[in-house]
Structure formats: C-alpha cells, structure tokens
Amino acid sequence: xxxxxxxxxxxxxxxxxxxxxxxxxGHDVNDHxxxxxxxxxxxxxxxxxxxxxxxxxxxxxGIIFGGSGQGEAIAANRVKGVRAATYYGPAKxxxxxxxxxxxxxxxxxxxxxTREHNHSNVLSIGVRFVSFEEAKKVIAIWLSVPFSxxxxxxxxxxxxxxx
Numbered sequence: 001x002x003x004x005x006x007x008x009x010x011x012x013x014x015x016x017x018x019x020x021x022x023x024x025x026g027h028d029v030n031d032h033x034x035x036x037x038x039x040x041x042x043x044x045x046x047x048x049x050x051x052x053x054x055x056x057x058x059x060x061x062g063i064i065f066g067g068s069g070q071g072e073a074i075a076a077n078r079v080k081g082v083r084a085a086t087y088y089g090p091a092k093x094x095x096x097x098x099x100x101x102x103x104x105x106x107x108x109x110x111x112x113x114t115r116e117h118n119h120s121n122v123l124s125i126g127v128r129f130v131s132f133e134e135a136k137k138v139i140a141i142w143l144s145v146p147f148s149x150x151x152x153x154x155x156x157x158x159x160x161x162x163x
Contacts, residue, residue, distance in 0.1 A: 005065075032049040062121065083121050083122065088130060089129045090107030
C-alpha cells in the first residue's frame with residue numbers, strides 16, 4: 001500500500017519521524033512535503049498534492065499533519081474522492097449504543113469508525129495534541145481497520161463521492 005504524506009512547517013518534524021517509521025514498517029511512502037522547515041509555508045501547498053494522489057489511486061491512503069489537523073482535513077475534503085478524518089487524541093466514549101447495538105469504552109473507537117463506516121482514506125493528525133509514540137499507535141490502528149462493506153455505508157460513500 002502506498003501512503004502519501006503532506007504537511008507544512010507545523011507538522012514537519014513529526015512527518016519526518018513518521019516517514020522513517022512507516023518505511024521501516026515496509027510501507028511505500030510518497031512524501032509530498034514539506035521537505036524542509038519553513039515557518040512561512042502554507043499547508044495547502046503540500047496537502048493538495050498528497051490528497052490528489054490518494055484520489056487518483058484508490059488503493060493508496062494519505063496521512064497529513066497540521067497544528068490541529070482541522071484546516072488540513074478541510075482542505076483535503078475539498079478533493080473529490082477524499083474522505084479525510086481528523087485525529088487529535090483518544091476520545092472517551094459516553095457508552096451510547098450504535099446502530100449495530102454495540103457499546104464501547106475503547107478510546108480509539110471514533111478513529112476506527114472513520115475507516116469501518118466512512119472508509120476514510122486520509123488521516124489528518126493534529127501534531128499539537130499527539131506525540132510520536134501516540135501517532136505511531138494511531139496510524140497502526142487506522143491502517144488495520146477494514147471498511148465494513150455494509151450497504152448503508154457504501155450508499156453514503158457513493159453519495160459523497162458522486163457529489
């Protein structure tokens with residue numbers, strides 16, 4: 001699987017660390033930048049090439065980085081075929097029962113649902129809230145969760161992708 005990376009100065013250090021880790025884990029990594037620290041660069045210059053590459057290759061995924069990850073996800077979701085989810089830390093479930101009758105106390109449940117139900121193909125990480133070790137864990141979890149293939153989720157994704 002190819003993983004496309006993109007960030008501006010805000011996520012530069014973490015992206016560099018994670019790129020090396022992802023390669024050591026056997027992933028094919030395409031780094032769309034930033035390739036050097038420049039405090040005045042703009043995330044859009046790096047996020048759009050990364051997520052456009054994901055949209056062009058449905059077998060690939062993207063991981064993008066920013067201070068909060070929010071602006072990067074907003075930019076990413078403007079590209080047709082991209083379904084970006086933002087991660088900035090574990091979430092404590094309130095034990096609500098989902099449509100499948102499941103309850104969970106898993107702090108990574110929201111992250112998992114972005115893949116299982118929404119087939120997210122881009123993960124936007126808020127570097128101000130996530131350490132290197134946490135980011136490795138989150139990426140490993142996110143990459144391991146398959147899409148559910150349930151008809152209702154396919155229908156919703158098709159509605160998004162065909163909009």
